[in-house]
Amino acid sequence: MKKFMFVFLLLLVSIGIGENKALAESITTEVNYGIENDIDQEEIDRRLGIVFDYLNENANDDFTNQPSLVFNIPVGEGVTVNAEVSNQKVLRTRAFGEYEDYIEANNTYNYRLQLTNLVGSGDVTIYTVNYTTGSPIAPGKDVYSIRVNNISITGTPPSGFSVGHTNTYIKDNNNIIVSTGGYITYKRVLLADKTINFNDVSLGSSSGGKLLVRYSYRVN
Numbered sequence: 001m002k003k004f005m006f007v008f009l010l011l012l013v014s015i016g017i018g019e020n021k022a023l024a025e026s027i028t029t030e031v032n033y034g035i036e037n038d039i040d041q042e043e044i045d046r047r048l049g050i051v052f053d054y055l056n057e058n059a060n061d062d063f064t065n066q067p068s069l070v071f072n073i074p075v076g077e078g079v080t081v082n083a084e085v086s087n088q089k090v091l092r093t094r095a096f097g098e099y100e101d102y103i104e105a106n107n108t109y110n111y112r113l114q115l116t117n118l119v120g121s122g123d124v125t126i127y128t129v130n131y132t133t134g135s136p137i138a139p140g141k142d143v144y145s146i147r148v149n150n151i152s153i154t155g156t157p158p159s160g161f162s163v164g165h166t167n168t169y170i171k172d173n174n175n176i177i178v179s180t181g182g183y184i185t186y187k188r189v190l191l192a193d194k195t196i197n198f199n200d201v202s203l204g205s206s207s208g209g210k211l212l213v214r215y216s217y218r219v220n
Contacts, residue, residue, distance in 0.1 A: 052215035
């Protein structure tokens with residue numbers, strides 16, 4: 001009987017060791033996969049620069065009754081970032097109205113930029129500016145002052161990451177051109193943080209009631 005119990009205990013120990021080894025190997029594989037497929041901050045900034053340059057050239061076109069402008073922007077070999085831009089009027093009932101790239105006096109809008117797959121693994125980052133237009137700066141001129149009410153940066157992080165810090169700022173508010181910006185950070189154990197910098201996003205009112213948005217990016 002004692003011999004049987006001894007053999008049984010040895011069997012349990014061996015099973016336990018096997019399970020722990022399998023778990024350790026699984027964790028190691030996941031970590032190594034994350035490191036091998038990791039991109040550094042310099043690469044993120046480079047991709048963001050390409051995206052913002054592209055948007056500056058193409059994202060101020062007419063929406064032509066579309067709810068948004070959608071761009072698939074190549075940023076490297078086999079890597080494409082999806083960018084979606086929209087400008088939606090907020091109705092006085094707090095509901096949302098139509099999407100448009102032209103603005104009118106004394107109305108509130110949400111300007112929204114959504115970036116998908118900037119870091120990789122299906123990340124989605126959304127930059128939203130809520131702003132209100134004033135009266136025309138001169139009779140017969142469809143140019144308005146812009147007052148930014150708030151900015152939000154939200155995101156779905158890459159696989160295995162979590163949302164870290166966010167920060168926003170507003171400069172020269174209540175003017176024809178208002179600068180906004182901020183950042184969001186994605187965090188993961190054993191890997192460096194990933195920061196997406198919106199530095200900066202300027203909203204401007206042009207003649208004819210046209211909304212113009214210019215993007216800048218940080219160069220290290």
